[in-house]
Amino acid sequence: MSHPLLVRRDIDFLLHDWLGIDALFARPRFAHLDRETIDALIDLSEQLAVDAFLPHYKEADCHEPRLDADGVHILPAIGEALARYAELGLFAAGFSPDLGGSGLPYLACAASFAWFAAANIATAAYPMLTVANARLIVTFGSAGQIERFALPQIEGRWFGTMCLSEPQAGSSLADVRTRAVPDGEDALGARYRLCGNKMWISGGDQDVSANIVHLVLAKVPGADGALPEGTEGLSLFIVPKILPDGSRNDVAVAGLNHKMGYRGTANCLLNLGEGGGATGWMIGQPGRGLHQMFLMMNEARIGVGIGAAALGYRGYRHAVGYARERVQGRPPGRRRGDPVAIIGHADVKRMLLAQKAYAEGALALCLYCAKLVDLHDDAASAALLGLLTPVAKTWPSEYGLAANDIAIQIHGGYGYTRDFDVEQLYRDNRLNPIHEGTTGIQAMDLLGRKILRDDGAGLAELRARIAATAARAAAHPALGGEGTALERQWSRIADTIAALRGREGAAALDNATPFLWAFGHAVLAWLWLDQALAADALPAHSEEERHFVEGKLRACRFFFESELPKADAWLAPVVAMSDIAADASPDMF
């Protein structure tokens, strides 16, 4: 199949040769699966992404969602694509058979999702949110809530949203003001009436699913009528657009956000309770809202990473295609004769290698984390997943975007026009460092919570796995230097962490973001080395396969030579415990 999305050989390599998805089938949960099932899922995903998601990519950008008295209208092609996605059981793929699902590993679902994200991220956002929403209800909801609200999402008939932010509460959820007042109890649980304004709601309204299930963070006022302070006061509510009796709930679309990209995903400001109160049912216990929502947020964070990686990956493939076809210039030193395809120029190959290192590396990271999701009953894997989640959210968002930037550059002026897709990929991907927690928020999570506060189990597991990779590299004829460099880098990071542990309180987090950048690059160096070792061990018979292996080895060497040295530059202010930014007077700007 000829398309500019992902490289099928690479997906197969990641799933089978590198991550060994087949080993999961030994677990009782996945005993009904085999390699053919996985391959069929990937075949199907590639085909549907090309047939139904890719064709309306540009159209959805040109025809934004619009709001009228009936609500939000989105491009019909989006609804048609998602209907086929539902028909083929893709909403249900990751759910257990007793819920109507196929019981596939999260890793397989993530690889499937990458195709749709590459083809059309804005359309793919609807099922991503829907599946995460349904999984939260399945995990924390009552049997009645699951049947009423999760199953229709698993079937793909209803879609779901997550309603966290408010105009005054973006990154700071402690300041949520949506108020939920008790209103009795019924078969769906404790019922509440909710009033408040929810901002940035992706899929907050649309006209393609029969209903929308909003998961809403809100606070139940105390006896004095005041809302509890802090995030401990947050509870979680199911607020459907259409109530079980068929009537409209008190949820109004107050406006649509007009975005730079990602336009097919309707992004709404929702007013709850303009007519007196939206009906909602609490999930689980009061005050557990944020804890529960983190299940959805963590899944969404990995989902954002996969989307960002897929956008970067597709930009890379567009650039490779263009560089093979575009004839321009001659090698340095040759001034006469026919011009050559630009893929012959050293600087273009440097840009393509950077794209490859970013895009394939980002996808590898996300799929590595997806496999950890499947192993979450293992404590070490769960701890490692917690540690890597902020990296899986951030690194693909920053470097997928960097790959899209290079895709424009390789296209030259053409890449800056809307006649080519690379400018839209770039605009689409710019959202990813923002939503589901900005880079700065992820950095605080990584350094503050996952490293300085937690018990260190995740970090210990990471170091052990890195040491194992480095040891294998040491025994390899060509990758020993990379193994040594990797260990050296991680020992500098360990020294930095030790120094930060000695630092008093909040100041340790002053340079959390450059720490995250350094940590992220060091994680990627490890994963590139690990990929290179796996690729080099392949029985490379065909010429095509030899090129594939060369690509992995060269991207690994490129990353170690040109990218990893940046980690020390980012660590510089962290190691120096710099207060240059933290101490700056706001008046000096």
Next chain:
Amino acid sequence: MSHPLLVRRDIDFLLHDWLGIDALFARPRFAHLDRETIDALIDLSEQLAVDAFLPHYKEADCHEPRLDADGVHILPAIGEALARYAELGLFAAGFSPDLGGSGLPYLACAASFAWFAAANIATAAYPMLTVANARLIVTFGSAGQIERFALPQIEGRWFGTMCLSEPQAGSSLADVRTRAVPDGEDALGARYRLCGNKMWISGGDQDVSANIVHLVLAKVPGADGALPEGTEGLSLFIVPKILPDGSRNDVAVAGLNHKMGYRGTANCLLNLGEGGGATGWMIGQPGRGLHQMFLMMNEARIGVGIGAAALGYRGYRHAVGYARERVQGRPPGRRRGDPVAIIGHADVKRMLLAQKAYAEGALALCLYCAKLVDLHDDAASAALLGLLTPVAKTWPSEYGLAANDIAIQIHGGYGYTRDFDVEQLYRDNRLNPIHEGTTGIQAMDLLGRKILRDDGAGLAELRARIAATAARAAAHPALGGEGTALERQWSRIADTIAALRGREGAAALDNATPFLWAFGHAVLAWLWLDQALAADALPAHSEEERHFVEGKLRACRFFFESELPKADAWLAPVVAMSDIAADASPDMF
């Protein structure tokens, strides 16, 4: 005046306190000027930029140029703004009084231009190109050509373009195929008939100036009818849209490019000679086209740098304003109580400092180069200008864009919507690393031509100036460490250059782009240290002035701590003479 453009105190600092523009008045060419004239020009520019350029910034983005049978129509507000620009004599500002100009230094004109670029880069592009076009004709054209084609541009009645690229000849001008056939001679010089297709012509057509003067690179066929090979075969022609007899020239608009940003500037594909041949007059001698065009290109490259810096600067100012107003979250460690303005958060201040270092640094670099233009009769200054021009084109383009990226990040989700200007600034600025020579082309110019091929006069001058700055820093109580770091960095660059000189032929250029990045950062470190020394030496210390000085000192320290260390990371593959990219097989991608 309250606006989000440039900081007036900073412009005054750069012009007077740092670059000492007043010293230029000692030169006969500028003897008619004084400080008040310069200040009046800056007052006027700030005012007009705010009054006439800023108001249609968003509108010009929403209403792109359109093409119909009469040609290209652009937003009327663009024409109205440029009519006021002409009325106030701003097209003429930099031309000598005998041409109707004010004889202002290029430095003053560049500072003036920065205001318009910050307010509305797409509108400002028209005078930037027009002035550069007129200057080329004044420099190389005949008296008749100057009178007929340059004067109306100096008055701002006609606009100008530069027509270099063709669909098959973007970066590679040797492959230009536009054909110019002799057609007699008249008072305007040797007349030719031109046939060919010119691509990416900014301002290629519009309906606001009475005429358009195209400067067209083309080749005169030899006796055998074949076009000469290489860039030596290029000649330069004046091809007006309307001929002196009032009739339309044979120049047709074949299409408009629909861009990601920079939309107010109509960008055209022009077909010359569909009706048999467009009339053009050769400027100067045959075969001197590229040499002459480089005068315009070099000016345009600095112009691109100023525009990119100004866009980044304005994004920075928007971010400062937003960060002061947006209340969100609490300092780490404090979970209760009122939230604070986000400018209180260490990570937001880190982002603002990065923006400040990028945007103010980029503008300082461009104005430094603008002053060198005024001193071009001094051989050392001219050589230094040649060396720094690719940096002045590239560094602001890459880091102005990086500043715009951060502006979006500080705005969070709001920054990703079209309700705020920062997303448009980001889209606009993405053009700058592409046009007037991509980053890769600038890198080859810097390393290949200006360093490895030229006699080293520019580099020697640069090293001498850097040494002088470092020596002043060594004597300063607080900036000695920065002086030492600067010298250390430049000695590593010198070692790298020495090693590259020993390398055979074209392979020395394999890693020209990372070399440019490292070189650029090392230049900026020098200019930041030089600015900090100048700021710290300022007398009067009002509270506002103390904040200004703190800002310069802290941005300098930030640059040395967080940015300069990246230079070694970029040098790594250069020093290693890496062939990882150059040797990659195209089939491995």
